[in-house]
Amino acid sequence: MDTFDIEQRWPELFHNLDEQQRLGVLNTLAALWHEGFELTREDVENLTDYAAGIIDADEYRVRAHATVRAQMKLARTSA
Template sequence: MSKILDLQLWWPELFEGLDSRIRNAIVQVLASSWHEGWEANREDVENFTDFICGEYDREEYLRRAVAIVSDS
């Protein structure tokens, strides 16, 4: 596991156009998972960011999350 979690540095394009409140909320939720052992990856961050921004509903978010895990 990386010693530093800097999602906005690693994948800045996923955070473009988001206000600081939304960016911070996304980072805080994912940091909590990271502290529990989740390995940060672009697919998960993109899926969660798109969901939070309203790109799709919870059902689609979960479907995509399962697909990401299945592909691993």
């Protein structure tokens, strides 16, 4: 991703957020993006769901760990 256009890519993920939550999520994602993290729709959905209170911290961790495991598996099969 060459430009930080997360909200334009997946606007539906931001519908459940108020302005303060939206800005917090965007700031977090922007920091990750600037550090070189390749953001996926799943990453954004997990964070917006957590910020909106749709999932709790435990579910957020479960999802994040599942994402990492899937990425590690993919990396091993493509190596």
